[in-house]
Amino acid sequence: MPPILLLTTYLLIFLSPPKNEKTYPIGQIKTDKGEILFWLYDETPNHKSSFMKLANEGYWDTLTFNRVINNFVAQGGCPDTPAGFADSPYLLKPEFRPNIRHVYGAVGAGRDNNPQMLSAGCQFYIVQNKKGEHRLDNKFTVFGQVFKGMDVVDAIVAVKTDSTDTPLTPIKLDVNVLNLTAVELKKQGYSIK
Template identity: 40%
Template structure:
């Protein structure tokens, strides 16, 4: 049975493509118990051991928790954007391949998508939402592995990049966004959709960020768009995704 959380992720009205955000949990630490004063140790110490301890304290500890946090997202992704020239990604499904080109004038979305592909996030996810004559949406699944990957990568938002001016024409690659408390229309880092409609989906312009386009495989998009789905637009047979960077 699919969890309530993932059904909410997949379901969205035709006016939007959304990704439900899971709030992070905060924890507090109790104050340490005050114990009686311990007298200084007067035994001669091994200086070698002391030096090793001091040296260890100088080292920067490894980050505990997600790889990316909101405060570091923009500098992290801008650096990733500058260091990676790859611009094409192949989305592999049992229906065939869909090749997409990423726009360089949406650097945060481009870098984030490449980061996800290079870190194998999308492998094992699905095209989990199919809206007939509208879009196909991917980047989620009903397996625990996807949630584990999200926890490891981080819980953050991508600022919108509407200034680039890309529109939701047929074949547009665009970012889903969280449904709640998202006045800035920031994007989900994990889910994306491809516009299938011949007329485009221009009611989504300046509501979702378009950051790429399909350059090969729209026939595959059309075939996926016709699969049988349940009431939440989740395909009755899962459509698994694998991705690889082409160049």
């Protein structure tokens, strides 16, 4: 076999990515301040599938981070109004998990004060308090964890806001689901356990 053909065959066999390599759905939020990537928990299947469905439909791509509070959360999605989440496409039953808590970078589902603690399908937040927000545990469902882009979240909550914690300059959302392999995730700073 000629050397060039041997080299080409070697490269095709050994350097090509494996076919059918397992991928993992990763939440992605792009803003003008940068990109945020977060793991979606299998332990909260309804919230995970809801997030993926709305992201794949482009639901959030005309919306903003509408409530940002330094040392608390960056919240986005449907309008956060005194009337509650009347514009949410649906509500979700809570999926509280004792091993998934409101730590720095936790991604949770917003809700109003409804007694069943139902989550608004459209509203999500990211915990920005470095000590966490454990008073929210078992009251709001956490369905993800940021592993890249907390510097972006820090920048978002530092913007100037009005009296309702709405940024004076809108921070637009571009929300997607990326399907990444374990190798691609490692390059982004996340290792599969």
